[in-house]
Amino acid sequence: MSEQKGILFILSGPSAVGKGTVRKELFKRNPDLVFSISATTRDIRPGEVDGVDYYYKTREEFEELIKQDKLLEYAKFVNNYYGTPRQFVEEQLDKGRDVFLEIEVQGAMQVKDNFPEGVFIFLLPPSLEELEKRLFHRGTETHAMMQGRLRKAIEEIKMMDQYDYLIENDDVKKAASKVESIIQCEHLRRHRTAHIYKKRLEVE
Structure with missing residues (x-):
């Protein structure tokens, strides 16, 4: 196990806000970040x-997996399940690696219930x-259909108070x-680092 555990970062926001584009730019700059791999029941594609x-x-x-509470979140789309396996995330965090989850608002709220120590970022x-x-x-x-998406997006934007950080x-x-x-900044928080410095400096 690493001296300092990794952190789960959740990037969320309404449809078309640009979550995927921002995440790809972030990963270009930070190749050590781990992208959370989802589980699905849909058929594998070529x-x-x-x-x-x-x-x-x-x-x-x-x-x-649902029965055994082994998913941080899950949803059903077009008769297939999609979800985030807890085991993969926790294994990476224990290795000291930061895990990044890009997800819709509904899924983010499930993650918050199941993994409240995550850092929740809302893209506006x-x-x-x-x-x-x-x-x-x-x-x-x-x-x-697009008008319906816009109405849903407005409802999701109202959920911003549930997040730790807001980014336009x-x-x-x-x-x-x-x-x-x-x-x-999250890696410098006292509760993540104090035990390391106390041990290193031999103080209580």
Whole structure:
């Protein structure tokens, strides 16, 4: 086990706010960060690798993980389960590695219930107009579907009080830099480091 445990960071926010883009920029700069691999019951696709893209499970295996409380969060989409295995996260943290979870708001609230010591970061759009533009720019859904997504996004934004940090994603590089600052600050918190210095300096 590492002298200092790793930290679980949860990046969350409404649809189209840019979570994936900010996370990719962050990982380009910080290759030592561990991206949490999800488990799923959907079929493996050509080119995907078990344990790299997802942990592929049967429905029975996944439901057993739910029963045994071995998932930090899970949800069901289009008749398939998706979730975050607790074991992988805890093993990486024990090795002193920081684990990064990029997730929707509903899943983040489940993680908060199951792993409250995580650090929760909420990504915000510069404005609702900008969020609407990003949603509509995707061009993959009907107008009614996008209006529904926008209404859901507004409800999710109201959940910001449940998070530790708020970051406005007006510029991807700036947003990633702010996440980096949070990671650095969290590692300097007294409750994470005092035991190390007390042992090193031989003081109680």
